[in-house]
Amino acid sequence: MSTDFCAQNPLSVSFADVEEAANRLQGIAFKTPVLTSETFNKRTNSQVFFKCENFQRTGSFKFRGACNALIQLSEAEKQRGVLTFSSGNHAQAIALAARLLEIPATVVMPADAPKVKQEATRGYGAEIILYDRTQVSREELAAKIAAERHLTIIPPYDHAWVIAGQGTAGLELIAEVGELDLLLVCCGGGGLLSGCAIATKTLSPQCKVIGVEPEQADDAARSFRTKTLQTVTNPDTIADGARTPSLGKLTFPLVLHYVDEMATVSEDAIRSTMFFMWERMKVVVEPTGVLAAAALLSGVVQSENARIGVIVSGGNVDLSEVNRFFYCN
Template sequence: MTPKLADKNPFPVCFADVEAAAKRLHGKAFKTPVLTSETLNKQTNSQVFFKCENFQRTGSFKFRGACNALMQLSEAEKLRGVVTFSSGNHAQAIALAARLLAIPATVVMPADAPKVKQEATRGYGAEIILYDRTQVSREELAAQIAGERNLIIIPPYDDARVIAGQGTAALELIAEVGELDLLLVCCGGGGLLSGCAIAAKTCSPQCKVIGVEPDRADDAARSFRTKTLQTVSNPDTIADGARTPSLGKLTFPLVLHYVDDMATVSEAEIRKAMFFMWERMKIVVEPTGALAAAALLSGVVRTENMKIGAIVSGGNVDLRQACQLFYDS
């Protein structure tokens, strides 16, 4: 796609990197479907297009960034192997991408990560090292393991190659449905949000980009409004993909530059949106993947006669836990 706005900003990731990632991922990452809901369109008096990354390989958008990052390693680095830290979706993405590229992979995961994500990560062939997230810093543990084993660290979001890969989700969405008035993207560490914002602002310059977080994990919203990096410690939210402690050194300035606003939603609103998407749209969505829909359904983000894109980040959920969430709602 030819950009309508030249990307001249002095950041480590630009639109050309997103385009290059799209070419690199062709034939490896899935082109995921775009779904609509007449019920939601009527409720919002707008057209809403859901980019369904729950149908991506490993069940989330994370495969895009993980594969893009691993494909750019040198042959010597691939032989050494990689290590990452993740609550689940990036873990699975690294595990599968590493298997496809014949790269040894080690993943540091919290012991309370959803079992379905642990099992899938192990099933893709990665070695899992569990830790207590209330006692141990995952970044420090990964750095220790990398030093001991001479491994390459692939962070879950604060990596230029990962950010560029994630941006291909928005690139595909706009290529399929045309320019947007608004793009809603869930936010944890900001890799998906910043990558998609770069793509959206280049391909659809008038598009407003809003990141969505849980109320209980609102560090990015606070960072955005204060222009100072804020943190959160092990937030108690069902949206496990948004439990990151803060935006990254790369993603924070990108979010400040490309994103127009941040919104937060309650746990009840996340459950309601998740239930809506399961029941009315017939798709399996995890809590983090329902954040954008929650912002629309709750009215936190107000719309009127708009063309809206919403990134559904993933669908990796423990079915027993999901049923309990629905019962609780």
């Protein structure tokens, strides 16, 4: 951990924030199931617990953070409405949470975002503004629209209330299965990884926490190694939820403080793990959702005779495009 960096960037979220988020989300967010697989256990020679956020409302963990954030807005902010930018899962989460709380929602989405995610976001009642990710900065476009319309921006990961909400997934997992030796969490912008690491290091202090991202979108792994924020531009990976340009100003110091290691997995490992979970575990999981499991199944991370937690982040697959998973490079 870089002491100087963390001293300049104080930690924004505590375990108490995660606990408070869990209380707010009771009766709103689902308590998702924890699944096991004998075949997976045999292949890894460990006991693996899958926290299945693909069964969360809107099909991903993102609903936890979105709802925790929107609940805490002032009445004036709720009346004016909110805006976010997202390739899909956070978009859907904001849209549904806003509908439940009767808040107008606008979402800036890339035009090439999976159609199933676009349609679901519209279906939850949000206005969608599409843009070309190769030509336009989503952050700049979102800031411009929010200023014009006087909307409150709720970013997909770099927000204390969002991070605390995501951490409730890790809190629930350990509350159900007990202490762990290892926890694996996918990483895009670091909101889920940060939140779950905070909960895990408090409830199971000896547990090692590893973040996992695609080899072709390894900005967080490079940032972790160098202790300097690294970026990536429109990485070519099927894990669309991990195409974020970098860790955030809030998530980077949290990752440095709470996470023990970062790992990366190949596109082939992502595909083969996704198909394994579809075929053997009978659950629909999207490419980003299997990153953590892929690190184990591919042997990138090895920890025999251990109790291992795996956060399965989401299951929003556009089934009309499944063939591309077989034939892409």
